[in-house]
Amino acid sequence: MRLFTPEAMREADGKAVALGYPSLLLMEWAGMKAARVYLDLFGKVPAVVLAGKGNNGGDGFVLARHLLLEGVRVRVFAAEGQEGDALLAKRALLAHGLEVRPLEEASFGPGEVLVDALFGTGLKGPLSGFYAGLVEGMNASGLPILALDLPSGLPYAPHVRATATVAFAALKTPHLLLREACGKLYLAEIGLPKPLLEREDLPQVATPEALRPLLPKRPLTAHKGSVGRVGVLGGYRGEGLRYAGAPLLAALGAYRMGAGLVHLVAPEGTPLEPLEAVFHPVSSPTLPPLKVEALAVGMGGGPWGKAWALEALKAGLPTVLDADALHPEVAEAYRKAGLPAVLTPHAGEAGRLLGVSPEEVGKDPLGVAQALAERFGLTVVLKGNPTVVAEGKRLSLNPTGNPALATGGTGDVLAGAIAALLAAGLPPFEAARLGVYLHGLAGDLLAEEKGVGLLAREVAEALPWARKLLAEGRAPWPFSRV
Ligand SMILES: NC(=O)C1=CN([C@@H]2O[C@H](COP(=O)(O)OP(=O)(O)OC[C@H]3O[C@@H](n4cnc5c(N)ncnc54)[C@H](O)[C@@H]3O)[C@@H](O)[C@H]2O)[C@@H](O)CC1
Numbered sequence: 445m446r447l448f449t450p451e452a453m454r455e456a457d458g459k460a461v462a463l464g465y466p467s468l469l470l471m472e473w474a475g476m477k478a479a480r481v482y483l484d485l486f487g488k489v490p491a492v493v494l495a496g497k498g499n500n501g502g503d504g505f506v507l508a509r510h511l512l513l514e515g516v517r518v519r520v521f522a523a524e525g526q527e528g529d530a531l532l533a534k535r536a537l538l539a540h541g542l543e544v545r546p547l548e549e550a551s552f553g554p555g556e557v558l559v560d561a562l563f564g565t566g567l568k569g570p571l572s573g574f575y576a577g578l579v580e581g582m583n584a585s586g587l588p589i590l591a592l593d594l595p596s597g598l599p600y601a602p603h604v605r606a607t608a609t610v611a612f613a614a615l616k617t618p619h620l621l622l623r624e625a626c627g628k629l630y631l632a633e634i635g636l637p638k639p640l641l642e643r644e645d646l647p648q649v650a651t652p653e654a655l656r657p658l659l660p661k662r663p664l665t666a667h668k669g670s671v672g673r674v675g676v677l678g679g680y681r682g683e684g685l686r687y688a689g690a691p692l693l694a695a696l697g698a699y700r701m702g703a704g705l706v707h708l709v710a711p712e713g714t715p716l717e718p719l720e721a722v723f724h725p726v727s728s729p730t731l732p733p734l735k736v737e738a739l740a741v742g743m744g745g746g747p748w749g750k751a752w753a754l755e756a757l758k759a760g761l762p763t764v765l766d767a768d769a770l771h772p773e774v775a776e777a778y779r780k781a782g783l784p785a786v787l788t789p790h791a792g793e794a795g796r797l798l799g800v801s802p803e804e805v806g807k808d809p810l811g812v813a814q815a816l817a818e819r820f821g822l823t824v825v826l827k828g829n830p831t832v833v834a835e836g837k838r839l840s841l842n843p844t845g846n847p848a849l850a851t852g853g854t855g856d857v858l859a860g861a862i863a864a865l866l867a868a869g870l871p872p873f874e875a876a877r878l879g880v881y882l883h884g885l886a887g888d889l890l891a892e893e894k895g896v897g898l899l900a901r902e903v904a905e906a907l908p909w910a911r912k913l914l915a916e917g918r919a920p921w922p923f924s925r926v
């Protein structure tokens with residue numbers, strides 16, 4: 445499934461029309477599906493529809509007509525100057541005898557639901573003046589807001605903060621990058637011919653359908669040496685500092701993702717956990733001979749991280765480079781060696797790799813992930829909400845995960861989990877996408893049960909649960925489809 449830009453969406457609509465598909469049908473489906481979501485969420489609570497003059501407003505007129513037919517009390521305020529489909533949709537509404545009043549007279553109050561049909565993909569630049577005031581008034585009202593296609597004003601400020609958003613035909617970039625503004629997200633099929641939505645040049649959204657076939661198979665004859673063995677190199681002890689937990693959590697992440705055996709290379713004195721690991725205590729960042737198929741390097745490595753990553757290069761194995769292993773010289777060395785490495789930076793580490801500030805990373809995670817992947821010729825997992833996976837020209841956004849995962853050690857678990865998938869034979873891009881997805885899903889399952897206050901080791905424990913749901917085709921779809 446692809447993530448559309450507003451321009452790509454317009455192109456798809458245009459192609460549908462060129463194929464002879466009547467655009468009014470798309471609008472009818474869009475408004476009708478949105479009305480269905482309205483009824484599901486708010487029942488017969490009276491609606492106030494605020495419609496702009498473009499096609500987003502047209503969707504609003506269609507929704508108003510369907511709500512009216514369902515017996516919902518509807519008041520409609522609209523901008524002047526509709527043309528084309530939006531005008532036809534307005535006339536169809538007027539034919540039902542409903543009054544459409546000027547947008548300037550918009551009023552709303554307790555006991556009503558607002559429908560935001562002001563702007564969708566046609567917005568050019570931030571809202572100002574009357575529209576900025578209207579959007580701020582809508583937000584300040586405290587009333588529930590159902591946004592059609594996009595909360596109006598996105599991706600700029602001010603914008604509507606919606607209770608729920610019905611995205612038409614495909615998800616667009618703001619739906620994932622500015623998810624907080626969208627509230628509960630619905631994706632409505634509106635009849636656009638399917639091939640028009642298959643755009644290989646656009647970023648992918650990691651869906652359960654796409655990831656399920658990637659799950660490594662485990663034949664009846666499997667043994668611990670045949671399903672992928674992982675070496676974890678991490679931890680640090682010295683100069684008053686001690687990072688002991690990080691490599692243990694990575695080892696746990698690898699086991700819980702299905703590794704057959706985990707070798708743990710860590711400073712002497714590191715706790716011997718998990719019991720299932722094979723321990724290699726070291727007094728300097730060295731690489732003992734290991735029988736493994738993949739490595740995870742750098743978790744809690746502190747000042748050892750870089751030296752360890754350069755040592756690990758000698759193994760010539762698929763490697764996850766995390767935390768203290770993330771330095772430009774290291775990434776450059778792996779690029780030169782032509783090794784399939786996965787870099788797993790958060791915004792701060794990505795900034796360090798690219799020489800930009802974490803704030804700049806936050807402003808354009810897709811661009812930064814792509815820039816990193818191209819600069820080093822490696823696979824990049826840029827952690828955040830959403831986490832972005834990049835390799836060459838390929839980009840994938842991960843829809844699972846939640847703020848409860850923002851706690852120490854979850855990144856270590858992820859590094860181990862991705863290493864386990866590499867060890868099982870998955871190519872780096874696939875291992876990264878699947879690892880990130882399952883890690884996020886594990887966090888979602890736990891957050892639903894426990895809320896905030898998760899421990900990283902609990903996330904590791906929940907990986908098999910997430911994996912099982914995916915394997916059985918029961919992984920919840922991250923958005924509701926209508
Ligand atoms: N075939 C299609 O194109 C379909 C489009 N649909 C809907 O149509 C929407 C896109 O429609 P449009 O392209 O007409 O665009 P919009 O309805 O999103 O907005 C366009 C209007 O906003 C004005 N505008 C743009 N930037 C502004 C700003 N900063 N301040 C004030 N006014 C501004 C423009 O002058 C224009 O009048 C989609 O989001 C979706 O809701 C759906 O009906 C499905 C089919």
Ligand SMILES: [K+]
Binds near residue numbers: 500562563592595
């Ligand atoms: K809207």
